[in-house]
Amino acid sequence: MSDVLMKPVAYVHSCYREKFGIPRQPGLVTEARGEVRLLPEFSQPDIVRGLASFSHIWLVFQFHATANVSWKPTVRPPRLGGNQRLGVFATRSMFRPNPLGLSVVRLEAIQHTVSGIVLFVSGLDLLDGTPVLDIKPYLPYVDHVQTASGGFAPESPEQLRSVEFSVLAEKQCILKSARWSVDVRLLLIQILQQDPRPAYRQAQEDDHQYGMRLYDFDVRWVCQADTVMVLELVNQGD
Amino acid sequence: MSDVLMKPVAYVHSCYREKFGIPRQPGLVTEARGEVRLLPEFSQPDIVRGLASFSHIWLVFQFHATANVSWKPTVRPPRLGGNQRLGVFATRSMFRPNPLGLSVVRLEAIQHTVSGIVLFVSGLDLLDGTPVLDIKPYLPYVDHVQTASGGFAPESPEQLRSVEFSVLAEKQCILKSARWSVDVRLLLIQILQQDPRPAYRQAQEDDHQYGMRLYDFDVRWVCQADTVMVLELVNQGD
Numbered sequence: 001m002s003d004v005l006m007k008p009v010a011y012v013h014s015c016y017r018e019k020f021g022i023p024r025q026p027g028l029v030t031e032a033r034g035e036v037r038l039l040p041e042f043s044q045p046d047i048v049r050g051l052a053s054f055s056h057i058w059l060v061f062q063f064h065a066t067a068n069v070s071w072k073p074t075v076r077p078p079r080l081g082g083n084q085r086l087g088v089f090a091t092r093s094m095f096r097p098n099p100l101g102l103s104v105v106r107l108e109a110i111q112h113t114v115s116g117i118v119l120f121v122s123g124l125d126l127l128d129g130t131p132v133l134d135i136k137p138y139l140p141y142v143d144h145v146q147t148a149s150g151g152f153a154p155e156s157p158e159q160l161r162s163v164e165f166s167v168l169a170e171k172q173c174i175l176k177s178a179r180w181s182v183d184v185r186l187l188l189i190q191i192l193q194q195d196p197r198p199a200y201r202q203a204q205e206d207d208h209q210y211g212m213r214l215y216d217f218d219v220r221w222v223c224q225a226d227t228v229m230v231l232e233l234v235n236q237g238d
Numbered sequence: 239m240s241d242v243l244m245k246p247v248a249y250v251h252s253c254y255r256e257k258f259g260i261p262r263q264p265g266l267v268t269e270a271r272g273e274v275r276l277l278p279e280f281s282q283p284d285i286v287r288g289l290a291s292f293s294h295i296w297l298v299f300q301f302h303a304t305a306n307v308s309w310k311p312t313v314r315p316p317r318l319g320g321n322q323r324l325g326v327f328a329t330r331s332m333f334r335p336n337p338l339g340l341s342v343v344r345l346e347a348i349q350h351t352v353s354g355i356v357l358f359v360s361g362l363d364l365l366d367g368t369p370v371l372d373i374k375p376y377l378p379y380v381d382h383v384q385t386a387s388g389g390f391a392p393e394s395p396e397q398l399r400s401v402e403f404s405v406l407a408e409k410q411c412i413l414k415s416a417r418w419s420v421d422v423r424l425l426l427i428q429i430l431q432q433d434p435r436p437a438y439r440q441a442q443e444d445d446h447q448y449g450m451r452l453y454d455f456d457v458r459w460v461c462q463a464d465t466v467m468v469l470e471l472v473n474q475g476d
Contacts, residue, residue: 004244004300004371006336025380042335046311049325054388060298060338062242073284087287089373097280098244100298100372102340104383133242134338135327140386142263145342148378150292 008131017213026125029190036119043116056138063094082199160193172233246369255451267428274357281354294376301332320437398431410471
């Protein structure tokens with residue numbers, strides 16, 4: 001029963017600057033781009049030799065934002081509407097006995113920079129600043145289990161919302177896209193069509209205005225019937 | 239750059255009693271059965287509520303047998319014949335900066351016993367005594383990446399050997415199958431058809447007799463041309 005000491009090998013730099021709104025699983029928001037920056041100690045060019053030939057990689061990471069929150073034997077997965085309790089080992093909840101997360105992302109490019117090795121990834125679902133404990137290639141012939149089935153989440157998520165933009169927000173998207181070299185409008189559609197509101201809010205009339213921090217801005221939006229309306233992108237500094 | 243302290247939540251009880259011969263990935267040897275025994279602290283019935291509805295689970299584990307061996311930036315994967323070097327993050331090698339392993343196994347049953355919760359699994363590739371740090375459901379809609387490709391191991395392993403048994407070994411398989419409630423003959427076929435010998439041995443005439451510890455016996459075998467001949471199963475006590 002000996003404890004195991006792990007140390008970060010890299011840190012994630014991501015568009016997600018707060019937990020609210022982060023998709024519940026990777027791959028749902030393909031436009032969510034980020035960087036996995038290896039620490040100097042691990043930034044030896046040889047350490048990633050051959051990695052570029054893989055389309056996807058596993059990130060084993062620490063749920064750092066909630067690492068000090070105590071875990072409970074059961075959790076309420078958002079996908080079940082927040083009412084049903086499941087055992088923590090039957091979910092991918094971040095509140096676990098060991099705060100270990102597992103996420104598969106698309107590997108877009110590898111760069112060797114003066115400050116270290118950077119892996120450019122997409123389909124990311126990790127908070128900015130997440131410590132990465134391990135990087136492994138996704139091996140289709142073992143990780144892609146043909147016969148796997150089951151559980152509370154057999155299908156892709158629930159019905160998607162349509163997403164619309166105010167004239168102001170449309171303009172701001174263009175500016176932010178140039179600033180961050182990413183299609184911010186598409187990113188917002190992919191995130192907001194999943195409807196990140198808590199389940200109890202989705203079930204009722206809701207005139208609340210929501211905010212979500214991405215990059216250096218706060219996106220403000222409301223949800224009316226089945227449509228998400230993006231109102232504006234408010235600068236927060238970076 | 240803060241260290242992360244993890245503690246085992248369970249230990250694996252497996253047919254594999256030494257590293258030699260363990261398949262290089264899970265799922266290749268479906269008859270490899272084992273138990274994941276949750277520690278008393280985590281053996282609350284609620285902790286696995288809903289887990290039985292999943293066909294497969296992830297085990298995040300510690301490579302305990304090699305945890306104190308220092309890692310190198312490159313490794314030589316057996317699948318490449320042992321000559322070519324790849325970056326450690328481009329492989330699933332056990333010699334890693336953090337000794338973290340990731341393995342998907344089939345969940346056969348869950349039992350609540352007086353000494354704790356036991357998950358019965360198959361397709362296991364873990365050494366007996368492996369500490370498990372986390373258990374997660376395999377979610378087909380995220381973990382089964384349709385578009386994933388690449389790397390040095392795109393296909394299932396190389397050509398399989400045929401496996402034959404001496405008359406003595408045939409009889410011993412029947413006895414051991416009864417003792418361990420598993421089809422030992424099938425298990426040996428599945429393991430040995432992968433040819434666990436080091437690559438340099440496979441490339442030449444080889445009259446060496448090999449041994450491999452499984453359960454309470456040592457299986458003795460030789461490889462002639464493309465055929466593995468199982469000679470006998472020698473008791474080792476348990």
